[in-house]
Amino acid sequence: MSDPIDMRDVRDVTVVGAGPSGLFATYYAGFRGLSVTLVDAQPEAGGQVTALYPAKTIHDVAGFPSVTGADLIAGLTAQAREHAPHMLFDADVVDLGRDEQTGLFRVVLKDGRAIRTRTVVIATGVGGIHPRKLPVGHEWHGRGVVYIVTDPDVHAGQDIVVVGGGDSALDWALQLRPIARSVTVVHRRRAFRAHPASLTRAAREGIVLLTESELQSVDGVHRVRSVVVRDKQAVDVELPADTVVGALGLLSAPSPFEAWGLDVEGRHVVVDPTMQTNVPGVFAIGDASSYRGKVALIATGFGEAATAVNNAAVHIEPGASLVPGHSTDDDVALPQTATTRQEA
Amino acid sequence: MTYVIGKECIDAQDRSCVDVCPVDCIYEGSRKNYINPAECIDCGECELVCPEVAIFPARKATNDEWKQFTADNAAFFTEQLPGQDAPLGDPGGAEPLGSVDADTPLVAGWPQR
Numbered sequence: 001m002s003d004p005i006d007m008r009d010v011r012d013v014t015v016v017g018a019g020p021s022g023l024f025a026t027y028y029a030g031f032r033g034l035s036v037t038l039v040d041a042q043p044e045a046g047g048q049v050t051a052l053y054p055a056k057t058i059h060d061v062a063g064f065p066s067v068t069g070a071d072l073i074a075g076l077t078a079q080a081r082e083h084a085p086h087m088l089f090d091a092d093v094v095d096l097g098r099d100e101q102t103g104l105f106r107v108v109l110k111d112g113r114a115i116r117t118r119t120v121v122i123a124t125g126v127g128g129i130h131p132r133k134l135p136v137g138h139e140w141h142g143r144g145v146v147y148i149v150t151d152p153d154v155h156a157g158q159d160i161v162v163v164g165g166g167d168s169a170l171d172w173a174l175q176l177r178p179i180a181r182s183v184t185v186v187h188r189r190r191a192f193r194a195h196p197a198s199l200t201r202a203a204r205e206g207i208v209l210l211t212e213s214e215l216q217s218v219d220g221v222h223r224v225r226s227v228v229v230r231d232k233q234a235v236d237v238e239l240p241a242d243t244v245v246g247a248l249g250l251l252s253a254p255s256p257f258e259a260w261g262l263d264v265e266g267r268h269v270v271v272d273p274t275m276q277t278n279v280p281g282v283f284a285i286g287d288a289s290s291y292r293g294k295v296a297l298i299a300t301g302f303g304e305a306a307t308a309v310n311n312a313a314v315h316i317e318p319g320a321s322l323v324p325g326h327s328t329d330d331d332v333a334l335p336q337t338a339t340t341r342q343e344a
Numbered sequence: 345m346t347y348v349i350g351k352e353c354i355d356a357q358d359r360s361c362v363d364v365c366p367v368d369c370i371y372e373g374s375r376k377n378y379i380n381p382a383e384c385i386d387c388g389e390c391e392l393v394c395p396e397v398a399i400f401p402a403r404k405a406t407n408d409e410w411k412q413f414t415a416d417n418a419a420f421f422t423e424q425l426p427g428q429d430a431p432l433g434d435p436g437g438a439e440p441l442g443s444v445d446a447d448t449p450l451v452a453g454w455p456q457r
Binding site: 053056126129165189190250254266287 | 358359382387
């Protein structure tokens with residue numbers, strides 16, 4: 001889903017985080033005639049809206065009496081793409097640095113690529129959202145422990161232990177049951193959270209459901225071979241296991257703002273009324289940002305996006321107008337950016 | 345905004361909410377769990393999974409009992425609890441902290457279920 005990118009290119013704006021605020025900032029940067037790259041740690045756009053509540057109805061977005069999370073993100077994504085930005089997904093930002101000679105920022109991705117950019121808009125929300133690690137056995141990740149079932153066929157004929165009690169745990173168990181030798185679901189609570197219909201089907205299809213049971217260890221030689229599960233009578237039982245599926249839900253990991261030289265307040269980056277951080281040229285918007293009177297809503301994130309991008313335009317080109325003209329004007333007088341100057 | 349855990353959690357503490365919270369902002373007290381209002385992102389996952397139907401969004405707290413528990417959830421973090429040296433504040437994650445062996449006065453004094 002990610003677009004190719006020429007890493008020799010210098011961008012006017014790099015937006016970090018493709019949630020509602022970051023998507024709108026991406027659109028807005030394009031609308032102002034700035035070149036823009038959007039990066040996100042997730043495989044798709046939407047941030048916490050997509051990861052956590054795509055079906056939830058949102059009631060406080062201006063112009064929409066009610067809109068589902070998925071529809072809002074679809075609209076924001078289409079709008080963001082209007083000016084053909086670069087969009088990079090599965091792209092965790094691991095470092096943010098500044099080249100003193102050129103004054104350009106370097107946004108470094110986990111695969112080692114770096115984006116050179118004149119300004120940065122941080123829209124990382126509550127941080128990258130990742131599967132919660134297993135309490136024991138995480139060291140076998142990639143050698144029998146998985147957190148996402150992408151291709152069920154690779155698990156054909158295997159003994160599989162799924163750890164978790166929600167819908168994803170049961171969905172994966174049901175998906176794997178027809179091809180696996182055995183499927184056991186281990187859940188530490190008394191009751192499953194998954195849909196009752198899934199539980200009925202699971203029992204009917206011979207999936208073993210263990211409640212009030214906890215994973216004690218994951219064992220193997222080069223790969224996982226077995227697990228030990230402690231049941232509700234505190235008896236340890238060894239089960240054969242070729243694959244252990246961690247289905248313990250999602251957990252956010254805050255970005256390392258302090259390592260990037262940014263002033264923080266709790267888990268948020270402190271910004272001034274222009275949305276600029278203590279580092280000139282680096283802006284922060286949405287849930288990632290903090291200022292006096294902050295109200296963390298999607299609605300306010302949109303305004304912060306426009307404020308940040310317009311001020312970023314002035315940072316890039318000090319003579320540029322802070323206000324972009326009205327979007328309904330026939331010929332909007334877009335400010336000339338550094339990029340368009342180079343091309344001229 | 346935040347979600348709030350009401351009286352139904354007292355002496356139940358199923359902890360399904362703790363399992364699903366994506367920002368790990370549900371803290372375990374001695375007899376009840378509490379949501380940190382400064383850390384909650386209002387996603388609503390916890391409300392859906394609570395078998396005690398104890399959790400509600402603060403914006404729906406229009407009756408006195410829910411208003412009381414909304415204030416009490418916040419007090420768990422802003423007030424100094426019995427046996428603690430200082431208020432918990434916003435620890436930024438419940439799991440590293442572990443179970444807090446204390447409750448607010450309201451919950452500590454609640455009749456046993």
